[in-house]
Amino acid sequence: MFIKEDVLKALSHVDDPDLNKDLVTLNMIRDIEIKDNELWFSVFLTTPACPLKEMIETACRNAISHFISPNIKVHIKMTAEVMADNKTTAQLPNVKNIIAIASGKGGVGKSTVSASLAAILNQYGASVGLLDADIYGPSIPLMFGVQNKGIEMVVEEGKELMQPINADGVKLFSIGFLSKPDEAIVWRGPMISQALKQFINGVNWGELDYLIIDLPPGTGDVQLTLVQTLPITGAVIVTTPQNMAISDAKRAAAMFAMPSINIPILGVIENMAYFTPTDMPDKKYYIFGQGGAQVLAEQFNTKVIGQLPIQENLMTDLDTGKISNSSSLKNFSEIAKRLAQSIAIQNSKNNNESASKG
Ligand code: ADP
Numbered sequence: 170m171f172i173k174e175d176v177l178k179a180l181s182h183v184d185d186p187d188l189n190k191d192l193v194t195l196n197m198i199r200d201i202e203i204k205d206n207e208l209w210f211s212v213f214l215t216t217p218a219c220p221l222k223e224m225i226e227t228a229c230r231n232a233i234s235h236f237i238s239p240n241i242k243v244h245i246k247m248t249a250e251v252m253a254d255n256k257t258t259a260q261l262p263n264v265k266n267i268i269a270i271a272s273g274k275g276g277v278g279k280s281t282v283s284a285s286l287a288a289i290l291n292q293y294g295a296s297v298g299l300l301d302a303d304i305y306g307p308s309i310p311l312m313f314g315v316q317n318k319g320i321e322m323v324v325e326e327g328k329e330l331m332q333p334i335n336a337d338g339v340k341l342f343s344i345g346f347l348s349k350p351d352e353a354i355v356w357r358g359p360m361i362s363q364a365l366k367q368f369i370n371g372v373n374w375g376e377l378d379y380l381i382i383d384l385p386p387g388t389g390d391v392q393l394t395l396v397q398t399l400p401i402t403g404a405v406i407v408t409t410p411q412n413m414a415i416s417d418a419k420r421a422a423a424m425f426a427m428p429s430i431n432i433p434i435l436g437v438i439e440n441m442a443y444f445t446p447t448d449m450p451d452k453k454y455y456i457f458g459q460g461g462a463q464v465l466a467e468q469f470n471t472k473v474i475g476q477l478p479i480q481e482n483l484m485t486d487l488d489t490g491k492i493s494n495s496s497s498l499k500n501f502s503e504i505a506k507r508l509a510q511s512i513a514i515q516n517s518k519n520n521n522e523s524a525s526k527g
Pocket of ligand 1: 272274275276277278279280281282306308386440441477478479480481483484485487488
């Protein structure tokens with residue numbers, strides 16, 4: 170016979186390798202039930218896109234077998250409760266994390282990355298919002314095929330809010346919904362910043378694990394105001410391997426690293442990193458050069474969390490609004506996992522710091 174305390178004691182030998190603490194201390198082990206020689210419990214990971222899911226499950230089974238008995242029939246429910254950024258929830262209680270996707274230059278694939286990450290995190294089971302704040306080219310509605318949708322107003326707790334569009338499960342809001350497709354948006358800096366803030370507070374986002382913001386490219390007034398005023402958990406820098414793109418990306422990264430802004434850079438994504446012809450699947454041609462993203466990441470004390478090939482089918486899927494079903498999304502699954510992991514590590518670090526400050 171064994172009791173709940175035995176289970177907790179056994180599982181306290183299993184560490185989350187990212188957070189460097191054991192699962193019991195991290196309150197990840199819940200719903201323990203025991204009947205004769207059978208045991209049920211849930212493991213609450215910090216994100217449904219956890220790359221260590223299988224490893225942690227195996228470690229739990231081994232711990233029960235080793236510290237209690239190998240003859241117990243163990244049923245584990247691997248589930249997740251996304252860790253929240255205290256800074257974000259202080260301003261937006263229902264939004265756990267805000268992730269800014271930035272680039273130095275336009276056309277490097279920032280919107281493609283934003284939309285793909287949103288789609289794949291949603292497919293992993295997270296609740297995801299996507300704010301297309303790229304005032305110079307709001308292209309995300311097109312990628313999800315919802316460019317003709319209109320925005321409706323709803324009243325929530327006495328407040329009139331704009332209802333985001335449901336794009337295959339992702340809650341999407343774009344500055345593009347408020348203008349005609351061919352109409353140029355010529356707004357001045359302060360007006361844009363004001364409007365974008367309205368898209369955070371004036372949209373009925375509801376409960377979100379991740380709100381992904383596709384920022385306009387560059388490091389102008391708009392970006393500066395946004396990153397200074399929004400409770401952003403971290404930023405992702407998207408670049409191509411070209412020298413020119415890298416040097417612009419450095420400026421974008423430097424903006425986040427400014428002491429007055431101090432937003433952690435969660436990783437660098439190198440898009441259009443190489444080309445693999447369909448008839449030569451083992452070949453990689455580095456058309457735009459190689460190694461720049463790595464140098465950039467090292468300079469800002471972060472990692473390259475993904476390298477994406479140039480893909481013809483991705484381009485057609487984006488142009489025809491099929492991003493959620495695109496076969497190219499599989500290229501984003503590992504990147505999304507690394508990003509989710511990086512967010513959880515960042516939040517855990519912040520929580521520890523604020524706890525030690527009392
Ligand atoms: P940005 O947001 O940086 O301006 P976009 O995401 O809009 O860039 O991408 C610019 C163009 O490049 C789009 O037409 C998109 O379909 C295409 N594109 C982006 N990434 C890739 C890729 N890996 N392979 C092929 N085409 C891509």
